[in-house]
């Protein structure tokens with residue numbers, strides 16, 4: 001394999017949805033390369049096609065034209081190497097917290113790990129998100145933030161090459177959100193894994209990301225600008241508030257979203 | 268004893284008996300009154316006794332009033348239907364001892380119900396397996412739905428007994444024919460509800476399954492069945508009710524030891540009191556079957572949303 005080649009690559013990706021004989025172009029000419037270990041956020045107005053882009057990377061929907069490569073192989077189906085943390089947690093309500101994680105572990109490591117190892121692996125991931133204490137609870141018995149944490153554990157437990165997160169903290173209150181952001185940062189620092197995260201929240205994007213991908217408004221949305229966030233890690237949210245580099249990055253994103261691509265009603 | 272009686276007269280007779288009997292059929296399922304409070308938590312016990320009483324007392328009162336009304340309405344000496352006291356006098360042995368056995372012609376109603384239940388168990392069991400499998404197919408595949416759904420919609424309106432002549436011709440024996448009638452009666456609501464349940468599996472769960480790369484079989488066991496379980500059990504509940512309706516009618520025509528044939532036999536020898544006792548048995552057993560399936564459904568759906 002060529003060493004310089006990025007882990008994930010989108011080349012001239014178009015996506016159109018057919019509905020009742022009419023085709024609406026959602027994404028047009030999207031190019032993106034993500035290096036191993038990078039944390040990339042995708043930000044843009046509601047309905048511009050962020051989830052669509054994530055689903056293309058996940059393989060849950062097919063590109064209309066263009067190619068998505070993962071490690072030089074064309075992505076054409078979903079798989080555990082691109083585990084997804086869904087916007088609304090999507091835990092299976094009839095399984096316990098433990099079993100929701102274990103089902104993925106059993107599937108991915110069926111051949112390579114023994115039963116006991118799979119159990120330990122599952123518990124390790126639950127501990128990573130501090131949910132081991134609730135292992136026997138049902139999703140209906142835990143809070144929204146806890147569900148999202150289990151969703152993250154489930155995805156991490158598959159040891160994905162790229163972790164995809166679709167507004168993972170969108171439905172949470174500010175305090176829970178900050179807490180989970182810190183946890184995700186700690187996990188990323190520890191595992192050095194590759195993450196692509198969709199967000200609506202400018203602060204969240206700047207705090208967590210190495211690069212921020214800003215989408216233009218739809219229809220036929222594309223990548224408008226990519227901002228590299230030059231802040232040393234580990235990052236501390238309280239110290240950053242007054243950091244000039246942080247403020248500059250924040251301003252760039254806000255400018256892009258509200259001046260150059262202001263929200264258009266019924267775009 | 269298997270003598271098929273398929274003629275218009277028999278069918279008319281069957282309908283007549285059912286109609287006549289269905290009016291005075293009381294809700295006889297009232298459990299015994301609340302147990303006396305024996306343990307220390309007198310308050311809790313009292314509360315529970317109250318709850319049981321509010322559930323049991325009203326139907327008992329209504330039952331009592333119905334019996335009184337019935338007694339008054341049928342007490343004339345030339346009344347065409349028996350009064351409760353006459354039923355008690357005529358059929359006391361059937362009421363008090365369900366499990367006597369004086370040879371195949373003179374069996375307790377409990378035994379007869381068990382024979383009918385055995386047929387229902389076969390027919391309904393097969394219908395459950397085939398119905399869930401077909402429902403999964405129809406719910407899962409656009410093409411299967413387009414092809415099969417219209418046919419199901421037509422076939423499900425065919426009355427159960429209309430299948431009986433065909434099935435007698437095919438099986439040449441009363442017992443498999445009766446089981447087939449149960450099967451064909453129960454299967455439609457199971458198919459249709461299963462298909463609806465599977466079509467309603469949230470896209471999220473399908474996405475999870477896709478990311479995990481679950482194969483068809485794993486998807487069926489781990490996602491489809493649990494997610495569609497509430498719908499499936501609704502179908503099973505309707506199906507078991509229809510089975511019980513159909514078995515009685517089918518047995519009237521196919522003979523044998525079942526409760527349905529007992530009614531037919533009693534009608535032929537003008538034992539109206541016996542018929543009314545049998546109706547009460549049928550009602551209670553049907554009620555218990557329904558509750559049983561509902562209970563299994565509740566246990567199976569533990570942990571599903573909203574349960």
Ligand SMILES: Nc1ncnc2c1ncn2[C@@H]1O[C@H](COP(=O)(O)OP(=O)(O)OP(=O)(O)O)[C@@H](O)[C@H]1O
Nearest residue numbers: 017018019026045046047048049050051052053218
């Ligand atoms: N399966 C589909 N069929 C047809 N149109 C779709 C489909 N999925 C998405 N779209 C359309 O594509 C556009 C982008 O949707 P998408 O969900 O990707 O937006 P988003 O950027 O994730 O929005 P949000 O921030 O609100 O989640 C929308 O206009 C939507 O109506």
Ligand SMILES: [Mg+2]
Nearest residue numbers: 050051052166
């Ligand atoms: Mg979205």
